[in-house]
Amino acid sequence: MFSVIIPVYNKYPHLDRSITSVLKQKFEEWELLLVDDGSTDGSLEKARSYSDKRIKVFQRNEPGPGGYAARNLGIAKAKYNWVVFLDADDEWLDNHLVTFFELISYQPNAKIVSSSWKDNFEDNKEERSFPNSYHKKHQAKGIHEIELKAFLKNSIYGAPPFWTGAVGFRKDLLLEIGGFPEGRCKRGGDVDTWLRAIFYGKLAIWSPKLTVVYHRDSVNMVTKVEGFEVGCEATTVKQLASLTEDKQIIRLLFQFLNARVVSRWLQTLRVGKKTQPLWGKVKWKYLTKKGFAITFWSILPTAITKQLYRLASKAKYD
Template sequence: MNVTNAHQNIMFSVVIPVHNKSPHLERSINSVLNQTYKGFELILVDDASTDGSSEKLEEFQDENIRLFTRNTPGPGGYAARNLGIKEARSEWVAFLDADDAWELNYLENVCLAIKKEPTAEIFSTNWDNVYSSKVVKNNFFEKFEDLYVNFSLIDFFRENYFIWTSAVTIKRSLLIKSELFPENRCKRGGDVDTWIRCLQYSKKNIWINRTLAHYHKNTVNQVTDNATNPVKQICALATIEKIREDSNDKKLLNSIDFFLSKVVYHKMISDYRRDFKPSLKKTNIIHNLRMRSHLLTKYFIRVIFLEKRRN
């Protein structure tokens, strides 16, 4: 698919925060630099790395790169992303984590979607989950047939698969209006908090039905590693409770209850797994318990959903 000259007036600022991700930088950065669509700047924010990432970032020489450095690392990379947003020269800001990657036509597809849906302020895409030995698709998305799917805050609460950090592009003005990422409040879950606040204010949101991003699961220094960085709080709780207080929309309020039920129960399951001794994790007993916890989670969510529908 060729990009016409008419599309070239759309520019993107791509923000990659980097904290100790040296083994993965070539994959992530090159997946941006080699994009078929060339209307972008790449903002790399070195978040006080100590593993050689700082030196590796200096090796990338490209006119589209702007490199910034922070002296103190911020939890979750939120402060680094905020710096990237503030320094962005374009109205459209796309995010990519330093250990993930894009298809080479990622920006091209987002650009075409913007042309097709000019009033939208948030664009997200399908992605897959890449493990060391396999690639897992998101089965949730199989029910959609249209290329462009509208979604709302209620849809996000019901199915928060609609936005993932390395597969979302948002207007800079919307991010600023929504007060950016929660760099001083949370160690985990700040992305979800940000998407909820953005969806509060956005006029229209479009999910693109193409797998354009890749979530690499087996990487170093993961924020989502429950062993080293356990979930201790629901980062978005204050935001959600404020929405609840200000709204009389029953569908929205029900979707909030559903979302919080999922979050709380998944935290219970993750804590349950984390507390097993490492020496036991590979036994058949533990494996069976894990499988049962997955099934129980799905059953629990289904019961809540059906109960809400009946009410």
């Protein structure tokens, strides 16, 4: 039923947690594909230490940015018709796969399934968990369908309905869209894939059940170590916009791209990396009021920009 893919690159401290969360699933018809991306910290040996016959370990010699190449290898090796993902530093609750099975039974025509997740923050003093923004806004609807326009609108205002560990796809859809953008970008490849999937797959089904924990404390998080770049979504948005005559979809696509660029700029600012002015990197015609304000901030001295960011930390672009 489900092929579970976990890309692994130097995640030794977290690997037991993620693998164990798959082993504890109430729904038992699955295979787990662990794709090591050239780890040097013992992660490969840890992956090979599990004796469950449903677990398969594959090895790549060179790490690929974002784990995109590792996921694509997993997709190629997957034997089931539904493919789901989990990052090596996150975990599922035991109801995750059974929730996906229920969604597929509820809407057999959907090629994308998604559940809700909670963001978990840990520091030396305390651990804090919060449901994601889409869950907060839409949980009262219960199970519901999501089409392209709804995906774009919610993503623009900081409430995307999909996230890597909480989304699943028909394998044929992933193959149709070319999988993850390995070799095309260092960051943003997950979102780029979700965008192409909902554009071509047309329909997703979403459950308000919280089934995944997104750990924000993990080692080697891409958002912690990378600097600012526009990302591969820019090329994808332009390509998709050229394939439709729907003016609302075109507008939403470019608003989505602006939101992604601004969000990435804010992430770069937050982790203390050097930022660049956003002039020329956003489409002025499609900026929201918040996007325009942040674009203006980007030309100010860094010290002032950081202070403004603290004051506006609740803005839904981030």
